[in-house]
Amino acid sequence: MLEGILPDQIYIPLANKVGFSRLNEIRLRMDKPVLLSCCGQKFFLGDSGACKDLNKAIFCNRSMIEEIVFRASECSIYSVNEQIKKGYIVTSEGIRIGLAGNVVEENGILKTMTSFSSINIRLPHEIRNCSLKVFSSIVKETGILNTLIISPPGAGKTTFLRDFVWQLSERNLAYNILVLDERGELNIGKGLGIFSDIISFSSKKLGFENGIRSLAPNVIVTDELGEWEDIEAVKYASNSGVKIIASVHSDSIESFSRKQAFKELLEEKIFKRFVLLSMREGPGTLEGVFDENLSRLMRW
Amino acid sequence: MKWVIMAIMFVFCVGVGYFLSLRYKRRQNFYSALIMFAQKLDVEINFSRERLKKLIEDMDEKNKKHLFGLDKNFLAYLSGNLELKQTELFKNIQFLKPDEKETIFLFFKSLGRSDVLGQSKEIANFSKRFDDSLTKCSNENKKYGSLCIKLGVVAGLFLLVIML
Numbered sequence: 001m002l003e004g005i006l007p008d009q010i011y012i013p014l015a016n017k018v019g020f021s022r023l024n025e026i027r028l029r030m031d032k033p034v035l036l037s038c039c040g041q042k043f044f045l046g047d048s049g050a051c052k053d054l055n056k057a058i059f060c061n062r063s064m065i066e067e068i069v070f071r072a073s074e075c076s077i078y079s080v081n082e083q084i085k086k087g088y089i090v091t092s093e094g095i096r097i098g099l100a101g102n103v104v105e106e107n108g109i110l111k112t113m114t115s116f117s118s119i120n121i122r123l124p125h126e127i128r129n130c131s132l133k134v135f136s137s138i139v140k141e142t143g144i145l146n147t148l149i150i151s152p153p154g155a156g157k158t159t160f161l162r163d164f165v166w167q168l169s170e171r172n173l174a175y176n177i178l179v180l181d182e183r184g185e186l187n188i189g190k191g192l193g194i195f196s197d198i199i200s201f202s203s204k205k206l207g208f209e210n211g212i213r214s215l216a217p218n219v220i221v222t223d224e225l226g227e228w229e230d231i232e233a234v235k236y237a238s239n240s241g242v243k244i245i246a247s248v249h250s251d252s253i254e255s256f257s258r259k260q261a262f263k264e265l266l267e268e269k270i271f272k273r274f275v276l277l278s279m280r281e282g283p284g285t286l287e288g289v290f291d292e293n294l295s296r297l298m299r300w
Numbered sequence: 301m302k303w304v305i306m307a308i309m310f311v312f313c314v315g316v317g318y319f320l321s322l323r324y325k326r327r328q329n330f331y332s333a334l335i336m337f338a339q340k341l342d343v344e345i346n347f348s349r350e351r352l353k354k355l356i357e358d359m360d361e362k363n364k365k366h367l368f369g370l371d372k373n374f375l376a377y378l379s380g381n382l383e384l385k386q387t388e389l390f391k392n393i394q395f396l397k398p399d400e401k402e403t404i405f406l407f408f409k410s411l412g413r414s415d416v417l418g419q420s421k422e423i424a425n426f427s428k429r430f431d432d433s434l435t436k437c438s439n440e441n442k443k444y445g446s447l448c449i450k451l452g453v454v455a456g457l458f459l460l461v462i463m464l
Contacts, residue, residue, distance in 0.1 A: 112418075
């Protein structure tokens with residue numbers, strides 16, 4: 001993982017002294033220390049591994065960042081420019097690299113980003129059975145309930161969705177699952193089970209429309225709803241009789257219910273279940289399951 | 301015996317002339333292949349937007365033959381987590397002048413480092429410079445390449461006359 005992307009100066013202590021299994025995030029900022037996020041805690045990266053001492057930390061420079069972006073794009077920035085415009089690159093291993101730098105605009109249209117100054121490498125994890133606790137409240141004998149996974153960034157939404165798809169396939173329920181993987185993050189490693197079709201790097205609108213028409217799914221699983229266009233796509237799927245399991249950024253049910261874009265979905269009660277995740281005890285902490293009226297059904 | 305030695309001497313002189321002329325031929329073929337390489341990259345980057353490595357691997361072997369391993373050296377750089385170095389890139393190529401190597405090095409260094417529009421413009425700029433070099437090499441090949449062979453033949457004949 002990340003071999004051939006990170007420079008040796010960072011990769012060697014990371015691989016030999018820290019390891020990737022418990023690592024969630026690596027942050028590199030120009031002329032600042034390399035920061036690791038591990039089980040909700042922050043460390044600097046030093047030559048001898050993770051440390052709290054700033055004096056022992058490895059510092060990152062611009063050329064390191066530029067080279068990481070170049071290598072992450074498989075030495076072909078032109079091929080990932082559409083992703084760069086959205087502020088990230090996803091590697092073939094499903095690792096999302098968030099970018100900060102100078103945005104180039106022309107006539108109000110975002111053309112690209114240059115002079116990268118910060119990157120945030122988010123390492124995907126496959127945590128088997130992390131969705132099991134709430135599985136039975138989402139999948140009923142009568143069918144699957146439209147469900148929205150709510151959590152702040154980095155709290156395990158994608159890992160939850162990945163496991164949920166795998167659990168559905170594993171139970172041999174024979175649902176045709178369409179995974180709409182807009183950022184290429186869901187489909188990593190050992191795959192998503194035998195009943196899933198995957199559309200990658202497509203917008204929600206296009207993916208929902210084409211997927212429903214051509215693949216006749218029973219369930220659509222997708223990550224990070226946010227824009228009005230996404231809400232329209234959800235409504236379209238719901239009206240087509242397809243069940244939806246999706247995720248959204250928010251740190252609580254209250255702040256989620258205040259989101260303007262979701263007002264209509266809440267009023268129409270399109271989503272029957274809301275699963276709230278948090279970072280309280282590390283990424284993926286289950287906080288509760290709520291029904292369509294946002295009344296709590298389960299608590300941990 | 302004398303005739304055999306004379307024949308060997310003649311063939312040797314012509315061979316030396318031909319060998320010297322090869323440098324000019326190689327330079328011409330190299331630039332011709334490099335221009336094809338750049339054009340193909342430009343088209344594919346605009347059309348398929350495939351990764352650089354795959355684009356280079358999929359290129360016509362016949363054309364790549366005249367790049368004298370430049371493509372392979374560049375692929376080795378793409379595959380490893382290494383810095384692009386001139387000495388590594390031109391490992392098997394001796395017939396280029398230092399300024400020519402510098403230009404080609406800059407071309408390869410620029411590959412994959414910008415968006416489609418920027419990359420396309422960059423390739424077009426370098427292609428123009430390679431075109432100029434090709435014209436120069438063609439003229440040199442016509443002028444000095446054939447001259448080397450002719451000199452080889454003349455030298456061979458001269459030796460024959462002396463031996464007779």
